[in-house]
Amino acid sequence: MANDREKPIGIFDSGFGGLTVARAVVDQLPGEDIIYLGDTGHAPYGPRPIAQVRQFALARLDELAALGVKALVVACNSASAAVLADARERYDLPLVEVIRPAARRAVRATRTGRVGVICTQATATSRAYDDAVEAVTGISLTTAVCPRLVDFVEAGVTSGDELLAQARDYLAPIRAADVDTLVLGCTHYPLLTGVIAYLLGDEVTLVSSAEECAKQVYATLLGADLLNPGPLGRRRFLTTGDPSRFARIGQRLVGGFLTTAEAA
Numbered sequence: 001m002a003n004d005r006e007k008p009i010g011i012f013d014s015g016f017g018g019l020t021v022a023r024a025v026v027d028q029l030p031g032e033d034i035i036y037l038g039d040t041g042h043a044p045y046g047p048r049p050i051a052q053v054r055q056f057a058l059a060r061l062d063e064l065a066a067l068g069v070k071a072l073v074v075a076c077n078s079a080s081a082a083v084l085a086d087a088r089e090r091y092d093l094p095l096v097e098v099i100r101p102a103a104r105r106a107v108r109a110t111r112t113g114r115v116g117v118i119c120t121q122a123t124a125t126s127r128a129y130d131d132a133v134e135a136v137t138g139i140s141l142t143t144a145v146c147p148r149l150v151d152f153v154e155a156g157v158t159s160g161d162e163l164l165a166q167a168r169d170y171l172a173p174i175r176a177a178d179v180d181t182l183v184l185g186c187t188h189y190p191l192l193t194g195v196i197a198y199l200l201g202d203e204v205t206l207v208s209s210a211e212e213c214a215k216q217v218y219a220t221l222l223g224a225d226l227l228n229p230g231p232l233g234r235r236r237f238l239t240t241g242d243p244s245r246f247a248r249i250g251q252r253l254v255g256g257f258l259t260t261a262e263a264a
C-alpha cells in the first residue's frame with residue numbers, strides 16, 4: 001500500500017481545460033505526483049457524437065492506467081458524461097469525475113432553486129446535469145450550450161472584445177432565467193471566470209466543476225488510504241497534439257505550474 005501511495009494521479013481532459021482540475025488538485029495536495037494527459041489532437045470533444053467522445057476518452061484513460069497511476073481523474077465534463085459507467089467497470093482504480101461533485105455543490109449553494117449550467121453540446125445532450133440536479137425536489141435547471149468558449153481557451157484567449165460579446169450572447173438565457181447559481185460545466189470555463197463573473201455580477205454564485213472535482217479527489221484518496229503527504233510532487237504533462245504548442249498555451253493559461261510537455 002505504501003508504494004501505491006507514491007504512484008501518480010492520472011488526470012485527463014480533451015485539451016487544456018483539465019489543467020484547472022490539475023492545478024486545484026496540486027493546490028490541495030501538493031505532495032502528489034500527477035500525470036496530465038490532454039487529448040489536444042482530438043479537441044474539442046464537445047461537438048462530437050457521444051460515441052466518439054467515449055471512444056477517445058477510454059483510449060486516453062487506458063493509456064494513463066498503463067502508466068501505473070493510483071487513481072484516474074476524468075477532468076472533462078463531456079468525457080465524464082460519455083464514459084462514467086463504463087470506466088468504473090473497466091478499471092480497478094479509484095475514479096473521480098467532474099459532474100456529480102459540481103451538481104452536489106450547486107444544489108447546496110442555491111437559495112432560490114434556480115440553477116444554471118453552461119457546458120458543451122455533448123454534456124447537454126447526455127443530460128447528465130439534469131439527472132444529477134433535478135433529482136433534488138424544488139430545483140430547476142437552465143442549460144446553455146457555449147461551444148465557442150472552448151475554442152477561445154484552446155487558442156489561449158481569455159479576454160478581449162470578441163470573447164466578451166460571445167459570452168454575453170451565450171449567457172443571455174442564463175440571465176433571463178434569473179438563476180442564483182451557475183455551474184461552469186466544462187473544465188475549460190474556470191479559465192474564463194473573469195468574463196463570466198463580470199457579465200453575471202456578484203448575485204450569481206459560480207460553481208467550478210474543477211474545484212469541486214479536486215475536493216472529491218482528496219476525499220477519494222483519503223477513503224482508499226492512497227494520500228501521499230509529500231514532500232513536493234512531480235508533474236508530467238502529456239499531449240496527443242504538439243508538445244511545444246501545449247507547453248506554450250498551457251503556460252499562458254496556468255502559469256509556471258506547467259513548463260514542459262511531452263508527446264503522449
Ligand code: DGL
Pocket residue numbers: 013014015017018043044045046047075076077078079120123150185186187188
Ligand atoms: N473540458 C471539456 C469539458 O469539461 C471539454 C471541452 C471540449 O473538448 O469540447 O467538457
